[in-house]
Amino acid sequence: MEKLEAYIKKVEERLYEIFPDETLPQGDVIKAAKYSLSAGGKRIRPVLTLAFCEMCGGDPDKALDTACAVEYMHTFSLIHDDLPCMDNDDLRRGKPSCHKAFGETTALLAGDALAILPFERIASSKTISPSAAVKCIRALSHLCGTEGMTGGQQIDTAKAGEELSGELLLSMYSMKTSALIKAACLCGVYCAQSPDEERYVKYASEYAENLGLAFQITDDILDVTGSTEVLGKQTGNDADNDKHTYVRIYGLERAEKAAREYTEKAAAALAAFNGSEFVKQLTEMLLGRKK
Numbered sequence: 001m002e003k004l005e006a007y008i009k010k011v012e013e014r015l016y017e018i019f020p021d022e023t024l025p026q027g028d029v030i031k032a033a034k035y036s037l038s039a040g041g042k043r044i045r046p047v048l049t050l051a052f053c054e055m056c057g058g059d060p061d062k063a064l065d066t067a068c069a070v071e072y073m074h075t076f077s078l079i080h081d082d083l084p085c086m087d088n089d090d091l092r093r094g095k096p097s098c099h100k101a102f103g104e105t106t107a108l109l110a111g112d113a114l115a116i117l118p119f120e121r122i123a124s125s126k127t128i129s130p131s132a133a134v135k136c137i138r139a140l141s142h143l144c145g146t147e148g149m150t151g152g153q154q155i156d157t158a159k160a161g162e163e164l165s166g167e168l169l170l171s172m173y174s175m176k177t178s179a180l181i182k183a184a185c186l187c188g189v190y191c192a193q194s195p196d197e198e199r200y201v202k203y204a205s206e207y208a209e210n211l212g213l214a215f216q217i218t219d220d221i222l223d224v225t226g227s228t229e230v231l232g233k234q235t236g237n238d239a240d241n242d243k244h245t246y247v248r249i250y251g252l253e254r255a256e257k258a259a260r261e262y263t264e265k266a267a268a269a270l271a272a273f274n275g276s277e278f279v280k281q282l283t284e285m286l287l288g289r290k291k
Helices: 002-014 027-037 044-055 060-082 098-102 104-123 130-143 149-158 166-192 197-225 246-250 252-272 277-287
Strands: none
Touching (some): 002 044, 002 060, 027 098, 027 104, 044 166, 060 104, 060 130, 060 149, 060 166, 130 166, 149 166, 166 197, 197 246, 197 252, 197 277
């Protein structure tokens, strides 16, 4: 999609401008952080920040600092997820994982740096108001903390090998995956500073919750049906680590049906926004992705 490519280009042009010089004594951690950031990926979360800002009547260019902050947070989570103590993945987006390229200690610190950098980036932004910045920082920190992404990852690792109910699985997915997507969408809403912000927050949250569930269930499907060459990461890792997934609990057919249903619920929530056609197309694209 032309608009998707335009949004990604804007993000790519701004991602690295805040980083210090790699020749500093701490240069290895800077290189490692930039290595993982530059590994590619779909940039879906920062794109959603820009798109929701625009759908709420704002200028997406004013949300660029915040969109970059969201991508830093996402990349931090990937670096830490790949560590041997977590998912133990050697590949990420077709390249050696950060800890394989730089060692565990540097990878851990690079993840730490990328978890902190978002707040500096948002607080330093000259394109949004202080009140909008505070709302973005609060949303990102809350939804990536123990009640969001971090909490979801704890459940995922601690419960490996144990019996897991479908209800707890979806709760974990909501925290582990939907929460950061929700932060991305809400940051876009806050950057727009619309008089209808409260209403937009409600429907952006509903959209993100359902998109996150569809996204994670699709990941479960791809871990079974995809290939390492296409995905750019090892497949079958969930089974190897004895993790419960939607496919493991309910089977492939029901998983595919659930992914479709959550995608449709996400698309329905977009009716509250003007000019939502691009995000609708993006949502459908994510359901049908092969990697």
